[in-house]
Amino acid sequence: MSNGLKGLAKDTIVYGLSSIVGRFLNWLLVPMYVRVLATPGEYGIVTNLYGWTALLLAVLTFGMETTYFRFSTRRDESEPMRVYANSLLSVGILSSLFALMGFVFLHPISDFLGYASHPEYVGMLIFIVAIDAISSIPFARLRCEEKALKFAGIKLANIGLNILLNIFFLIVCPIIYRHAPHAIEWFYVPDYGVGYILVSNVITSIANVLMLNKEFRGFRYRIDMPRMRRMLPYAIPILGISIAGILNQSVDKILFPFLFTDKAEATMQLGIYGACFKIAVVMVMFIQAYRYAIEPFIFKRNKEADDKSTNAVTTLYFTIFSLLIYLGVSFYLDDVFKYLVSPAYYEGLHVVPIVMAGEFLFGLYFNLSFWFKLNDQTYWGTLFTVIGCVITIAIIVLFVPIYGYVACAWATVACNGVMLVLSYTISRKRYPVAYPLRKMGGYIVLTAVIFALGMFLPIEQTLWRIAWRTLLLCVYIGVAVKTEGFLRVLKR
Secondary structure, eight states: OOOOHHHHHHHHHHHHHHHHHHHHHHHHHHHHHHHHHSHHHHHHHHHHHHHHHHHHHHHHHHHHHHHHHHHHHTTOOOHHHHHHHEEEEEHHHHHHHHHHHHHHHHHHHHHHHTOOOHHHHHHHHHHHHHHHHHHHHHHHHHHTTTTTHHHHHHHHHHHHHHHHHHHHHIIIHHHHHHHOOGGTTOOOOOOHHHHHHHHHHHHHHHHHHTTTTGGSSOOOOOOOOOHHHHHHHHHHHHHHHHHHHHHHHHHHHHHGGGSOOHHHHHHHHHHHHHHHHTTTTTHHHHHHHHHHHHHHHHHHHHHHHOOOOHHHHHHHHHHHHHHHHHHHHHHHHHHHGGSSOOOGGOOOOOOOGHHHHHHHHHHHHHHHHHHHTTOOHHHHHHHHEEEEHHHHHHHHHHHHHHHHHHHHHHHHHHHHHHHHHHHHHHHHHHHHHOHHHHHHHHHHHHHHHHHHHHHHHHHOOHHHHHHHHHHHHHHHHHHHHHHTTHHHHHHO
């Protein structure tokens, strides 16, 4: 393994540990939410609101993270901090305008979203999105400057604070209120569960900005218009990619309340789906950690030389480890992971493998998307994601009223599968990369066989079932280690 790939592995581990530990800690909030909140419908509100958060963040950052990576690492760029200033100021101005308009029209927006009785939910959401959008550019700077440890430290500190605040508001305060209500009644309102989840996020978003204070200094706060005119044509297609991509991932959570005449049934189903979706977050965590590390890595390698082989190798390794995660979560879903949620949510567990399959296809698509970013042809990405978005929305609108949240899971698979095929097909002519398709296909077939042996062989006794599935998992690991020579790599 080259030094470059070793560096990528190290950064992926650092980002991965912060992401995995952080997401795992956030994961622990899910069992608390589903037990503290009165009904799955209340968790459905949380799922719906944070679906909007993801979409709005994509709009407000409008591709400036990737644009910053691309333009600050160009061979002809001698002043990367001017690129950074352009990125930060443009996102900051747009986010400020968004917050201003959002607060001016708070009540009409709340009525439209179905939260007329709680407009403060929407107000807090607007504030969180605006602050987090601004913070995304300093985080991108840490990634670009390969300050993975600082990035991870701030992320973990932020997540830790969020968890402590959630525990305080949802667990500690109710106990104090029962025994000494006068001590906290000046700020605490019983039965305001969903609101306190948002209050915790508001505080942690502010803390994020404070911890990133050094990244807000050391440059002139001035937009360089000549550079900006070069950056915007690159960023705007990325915006289209981001919006369509987020819609592919979150439109189900956004549209769900509008697809049922019975709003209580909609929020209940959305709560079950949202909680079970959290179990699939192990796959999401790995993909996110990989993306954090691979994006600046590939752009910098391209600055030094047009290195296509690295992309091919990293895609193979991504496939191997993603499929391992897929098998691990699927095999222990019934006996371990289901206890993350309460029995009221068990009916949705069968969608977890489907959701993970969709996320795996998205990860492959991400690996095969560098060709249009490196060629400054980001309009291709916009086209692919818009097509995927149309497929997602069509499946959700047509089938969710009939099949419920199961249609959302299959929509993810269909959308990401189509985008993957389109990107690979076009890239063969525009920027051909010799991906090890035979090897990747072999691992996919191996995974399918092992999955079938583990999931469809009837073993009633729990310990024997766990033992059998663990043995199958070891077989997969053994094949990967022997085939790819991971042990030889570690000895170097």
